[in-house]
Amino acid sequence: MVQDMKRAFPVIRIMDQNGKMTDDAYTDQIDKDFARTCYRQLVCMRAFDRKVINLQRQGRIGTYPGFEGQEAAQVGSALALREDDWMFPTYRDHAASITFGKSYNILSSWNGRLEGHVPPEGKYIVPPSVPIATQLPLAAGAAMANQYKESTQAVLTYFGDGATSEGDFHEGLNFASVFQAPVVFFNQNNQYAISVPIWKQMHSETIAQKSLAYGIPGIRIDGNDIFVVYFETKKALQRARSGGGPTLIEAVTWRYGAHTTADDPTKYRDQKVENEKRRRHDPITRLALFMKEYGYWDDTWAKALEEEVKAEIDEAVKDLESMPPANVSDMYDYMFEEPTWTIEQQKEAYMNFLRGDM
């Protein structure tokens, strides 16, 4: 039994490395518009990520965890959500959050700005979790509330390969399974937790097989195939909405760069792998090949898109850099709906101090 897991949970893809569809049942469901939406979002997210890393190098933004290489996993799954679903992302899931409707101001959180965490009105995009795996029980709970309200809203939560080692991964999945809560556990297995490779993280051959511990459906997919990501996430969300309980999706992917801008990956892995991954597995290249193959490509369009995206992102950076200074009182004002006397007194004392009254 133990030995069969890679066979029991093969990496499923519906689009191969050359952009050819391997399952035509899906080909029909992808039209030009959808392909272009996907492509636009991928390109846009990559441009965003690169821009931020550049800003960081120039000292214009703080430590930042890039996601280049993981765009298809994030964008594909986020596109599968219904407008009113809930998302519980991590620090690395800005492509997902933005695709789902978060504004670019999410960036400002990496400049230590609270404002970056506020979702647009009516969107259930929870601020990214930093403490690993802790968002999983929350996601299960939010899903249980949807059940309680007899709402068909589903919940999707992201987490990494490293996160599977935490107790909260286990408790979150167990709760969701026991209550058959409408939640999709979307794992981005980028095969590293900072410097620790997955084979030091777990002895199991796959992450998908961990679903067996909870008696829930699990699937292992190619996280760089945006279509398999989209369709499998959609299926899982549909199952969730219709009372079929939670699903564990393992999307196998790779981060090209450092864990964060503070990390030096050459300390723990040969970055030549990056070139290999880019050459053979890049999610954007693959989608471009698909579009060419299926006649959805257009050079002029692609060129124009690049310009458009650049402008959009430059605008976002301008917004970032023209933010008014942070409001000191914010740090006191959101601890409780009504501040306690202690916080009130501390705030007043500090405000007086700032004004030089003390």
Next chain:
Amino acid sequence: MVQDMKRAFPVIRIMDQNGKMTDDAYTDQIDKDFARTCYRQLVCMRAFDRKVINLQRQGRIGTYPGFEGQEAAQVGSALALREDDWMFPTYRDHAASITFGKSYNILSSWNGRLEGHVPPEGKYIVPPSVPIATQLPLAAGAAMANQYKESTQAVLTYFGDGATSEGDFHEGLNFASVFQAPVVFFNQNNQYAISVPIWKQMHSETIAQKSLAYGIPGIRIDGNDIFVVYFETKKALQRARSGGGPTLIEAVTWRYGAHTTADDPTKYRDQKVENEKRRRHDPITRLALFMKEYGYWDDTWAKALEEEVKAEIDEAVKDLESMPPANVSDMYDYMFEEPTWTIEQQKEAYMNFLRGDM
């Protein structure tokens, strides 16, 4: 895949409900001496458990968690240990601890006495864990230390079905699997965690299947068949000693009585099940039937044994009840090897107060 688990992990037994061996490969390995050792220990442990519950009813001891019905799981697994192995039991595993060499004074811990937790010199019997599942990472760590020392000592830890829901279950098994630590995770699935039945505890059909999440061997056995318990635990220990890593054993069993003497099981289950379980699945009855079947039984011996056991336990109770009063300074003296000034000062102040100096 999800549906197959009861078939993938069938409840294995080698002795059926009528005491007949179903696998003769084992029959040869069981001689009269071994059968009698098993029987004696089962009978003794049951008598012990009943005695303590009586003491509790008479107010002669505090709250106590009985194990009647689970004797074979505990005794069989404890007999499989090597003298110098480590055991990490729970509050319910006194049959295991005593079988492994703990003295009856373990009882005194239920009278709030520290002395009950001290193992005999040279025995690695850790005090029973009360906080659920917390002993699993400890057991993994102790096993890692054995690896480090290149010792062939193995570690065995007990835990219940409820314990599988805790994060520490997951973190303990994951660590053990990653480091291939020599530890056996012995689950007594008595199908209830206080009032919560296993089907509200988990959505998986078995506990054994949770081994798949860690890529380690898992097995589901009849916990009331002392022989399958003994041989499977032995195998798992052997694998551990010889570098084969951890094993998860699910021993399916049933507690006849209340969770503890403070619990009223009629609140949450029909105690008529108890009669049915006693009639069809009792571990002691089954072993007696086996002994009769294979010619190891002798009425006079059994009668004498009963007397012997009674005397032994009466003696234990006498010891309990003739303990000198608890030593007040104990509560201060074991926080650190050398007490801090704070504790020293607090101790002195209290001792003075007790003497009426203050």
Next chain:
Amino acid sequence: MDDRTAKGSVYEFSAGGYVMVMHTKTHQLTPVQAITDALRTMLEERENVVVFGEDVGKNGGVFRATDGLQATFGEKRVFDTPLSESGIVGTAIGMAMNGLLPVAEIQFMGFIYPAYDQIMTHATRMRYRSKGAFTVPMVIRTPYGAGVRAPEIHSDSMEALFTHMPGIKVVCPSNPYEAKGLLIAAIEDPDPVLFLEPLRLYRAFRGEVPEGKYDIELGKGTLLQEGADVTIIAWGAMVPVVKEAAEQAEKNGITSDVIDLRTLYPLDKDIISESVQKTGRCVVVHEAPAAGGLGNDIVSLINDTSFLYMKAPVERVTGADIHVPFWALEDHNLPTPERVMAAIRSVIHF
């Protein structure tokens, strides 16, 4: 809402605390029954209240605090969870963010530690880290304290781990009337509240509890008796202990202000400072270890507000810097009226 008026009832202050002078229907309840009554009331009043935890459903809780609730309100609203404290609190947070009013039970305070991370990194930060977009109106109820000969880890009293944690209120009642009113207020509070129930008092006595909904404002202590010579401060299970000590003191001609804090964060600054500024002497009593215990915060508060009024150093009567001893010795680590009396003497004779 003022804590003297409950739906149709009128309370009046008397030496022994508030007494009802005009009744709606009331019942003589134990503290644990008052908890159940509060839960029942809120399950009735607010359709988004859910009550859950280990063994709270069919079994009605190991202390029977949720007895009968599942039968009345169904499994949807009152349910058992897996044995998983981080899961219980984590899902409660998710529910609270998504429109419910979860009341989660942790079976004993000694088992709250696996959930500490969830409370520290999510429950208490969510409002801030989302700039108010998401909030966590959640209550965690848990029995705490020693003195009932319970097994290991069943007697912890680590309230200071939560009074130090930003973003959560900590409440601890000492009698049935207040247990109900405070728990209702906690459930209605828009932020996380840790509700500590003195398990030693669960069935220790009965008190008058009005039917229906009423609340007692969080953050306010109460003066149980007035005196001139010393201020005695306690909460929860230590309240009967200090009351007895105050009686003994009175026989020795020492009269005391006795304060039941009721809320441990935020502290009721006014009640403490007004009293010690009158008496100039103070004894603080708690079960938890001295180091890091809430007693230190009270000493600090007095230092900050009433330095010049103090005629003697504040005395703390607390547990030692040790874990709750195995029960054969637990009474030796618990404050007793005699130890409190000794402290009173020492502040008087300083």
Next chain:
Amino acid sequence: MDDRTAKGSVYEFSAGGYVMVMHTKTHQLTPVQAITDALRTMLEERENVVVFGEDVGKNGGVFRATDGLQATFGEKRVFDTPLSESGIVGTAIGMAMNGLLPVAEIQFMGFIYPAYDQIMTHATRMRYRSKGAFTVPMVIRTPYGAGVRAPEIHSDSMEALFTHMPGIKVVCPSNPYEAKGLLIAAIEDPDPVLFLEPLRLYRAFRGEVPEGKYDIELGKGTLLQEGADVTIIAWGAMVPVVKEAAEQAEKNGITSDVIDLRTLYPLDKDIISESVQKTGRCVVVHEAPAAGGLGNDIVSLINDTSFLYMKAPVERVTGADIHVPFWALEDHNLPTPERVMAAIRSVIHF
């Protein structure tokens, strides 16, 4: 061992602290390098020392605190673990019970909460609950504190959660020499020690660190400078802050005793009480929230030992009762020399 002598070195007390007057070989190290040096020394000296945690192996730790150790001592002694804090601490306890001397790293103090239960219910209770049969000579190292513009939860300073916990010592160095000596002492201590490393100082400056093994006694603070008017107490990353404040004060004619506590549990009662009995005034500085912060324990200690000597209430300069703010505002919640100076003024002019 006296902290002035290290293998062949002799130290002498001078105004700025201890200085070496006779050398063995020394190096100019940053605090984080001194930590590495301590680990290296102990890996050499004691064959049962093991060093592990997330990213401590090949990567040498996210702050490079274990840089090069795996290369020298091999994967058996210095290794990466899964991302699992309860697992890290839980296995460390098991190892410690079974003959090893584990030094476990928690990547940031904000990630220690998932391990809180293991520390609370096992690490700190094992000696007691086995009546000494099993012991836990374990060190948990973790960087703490704000001020480096780190992301959320990377800047927590919750030492008081551990000073309140019975059965564990809490140590916090402020400079390279002491970081090494204290860490060695912690590793040799027969009981659990939480070793807090001020991450803001990791690379802030260099200091002389002797080669080889030496230790600094746990439980003892150190007087960094002597004065007459006020006692200033701090530890870890706040030490440079209070030193600067003391300098400013001196320019205003106010001289200070500056105490670096170094060990947070148990507190060095003598150094504190001797100093405040001399100065009659005290300012305590820490990053953690005021409520429940260690500052309260120090106020209590002064209340207990030095009531009649105090000329003014103790002032605490601390974080507010809020979580560490997102970094755009973190400096506003951190004690600064100016805020400390204001507190000094207020105790002087009381």
